[in-house]
Amino acid sequence: xxxxxxxxxxxxxxxxxxxxxxxxxxxxxxxxxxxxxxxxxxxxxxxxxxxxxxxxxxxxxxxxxxxxxxxxxxxxxxxxxxxxxxxxxxxxxxxxxxxxxxxxxxxxxxxxxxxxxxxxxxxxxxxxxxxxxxxxxxxxxxxxxxxxxxxxxxxxxxxxxxxxxxxxxxxxxxxxxxxxxxxxxxxxxxxxxxxxxxxxxxxxxxxxxxxxxxxxxxx
Numbered sequence: 050x051x052x053x054x055x056x057x058x059x060x061x062x063x064x065x066x067x068x069x070x071x072x073x074x075x076x077x078x079x080x081x082x083x084x085x086x087x088x089x090x091x092x093x094x095x096x097x098x099x100x101x102x103x104x105x106x107x108x109x110x111x112x113x114x115x116x117x118x119x120x121x122x123x124x125x126x127x128x129x130x131x132x133x134x135x136x137x138x139x140x141x142x143x144x145x146x147x148x149x150x151x152x153x154x155x156x157x158x159x160x161x162x163x164x165x166x167x168x169x170x171x172x173x174x175x176x177x178x179x180x181x182x183x184x185x186x187x188x189x190x191x192x193x194x195x196x197x198x199x200x201x202x203x204x205x206x207x208x209x210x211x212x213x214x215x216x217x218x219x220x221x222x223x224x225x226x227x228x229x230x231x232x233x234x235x236x237x238x239x240x241x242x243x244x245x246x247x248x249x250x251x252x253x254x255x256x257x258x259x260x261x262x263x264x265x266x267x268x
Contacts, residue, residue, distance in 0.1 A: 066096065071117035078125025078183060083251055086215045089118050091244055093219035100220070110216050119209040126187040126204055133191030141188055149258055150185050158189045169203050176207025
C-alpha cells in the first residue's frame with residue numbers, strides 16, 4: 050500500500066512537474082495546512098534526484114520548482130491581502146479564528162514592522178525566513194494597504210530565496226539518498242513513511258491550533 054502511494058505521488062509530480070508545485074503553493078497559502086517548504090522539498094526530491102550539479106541543472110531547479118513555487122505563493126497570498134485590504138480589521142476579527150490569526154497577531158506584526166528601518170526589507174526577510182506565519186503577513190499588508198507592486202515584488206523575491214534554499218537542501222538529500230539506497234534496501238520505504246507522517250503531523254497540528262484558538266475565542 051505504501052509503495053503504491055509513493056509510486057502514485059512520484060508519477061503525479063513527474064507528470065505535472067511545475068504545475069503541481071505552482072498549484073500546490075497557491076492552495077497552501079489559501080486553504081491547505083501543508084507548508085510550502087514540504088511541497089518544495091518533496092517535489093525537488095523527486096524531480097532532481099540523481100541529477101549532477103551543473104549550471105543546466107540549477108536552471109532546471111529554478112524553472113521547474115523555484116519560480117513556479119514563488120509565483121504560487123505570491124498569487125495565493127493575494128487572496129487574504131485583498132480581503133484585508135477591502136474589508137479591514139472587522140474581517141480579521143470575525144474570520145480570524147478560522148484562519149488561526151487575530152487582531153493581536155496583527156498588532157505584534159505591526160510592532161516588528163515599525164522596528165524595521167525599511168518596509169521592503171521587513172517583508173522580504175519575513176518571506177525568506179518564515180518565523181512569522183505567512184497568513185499574518187498577507188493580512189497585515191492588506192490591512193495597512195501596503196503598496197501592491199512593492200508587496201508582489203518583495204513577496205516573490207523573498208519566497209524565491211527561501212524556496213531555492215529548500216530546493217538545494219532537498220536536491221543534495223536526494224543524491225545522498227540514491228547512494229544509500231544501494232546499500233540499505235529499506236531506506237526508500239523509511240523516507241516515504243517519514244514524508245507521509247510529516248504531512249499527517251502538519252495537518253493534525255494545524256487543525257488542533259485552529260480548534261484551540263476557536264475554543265479560546267468562544268470563552
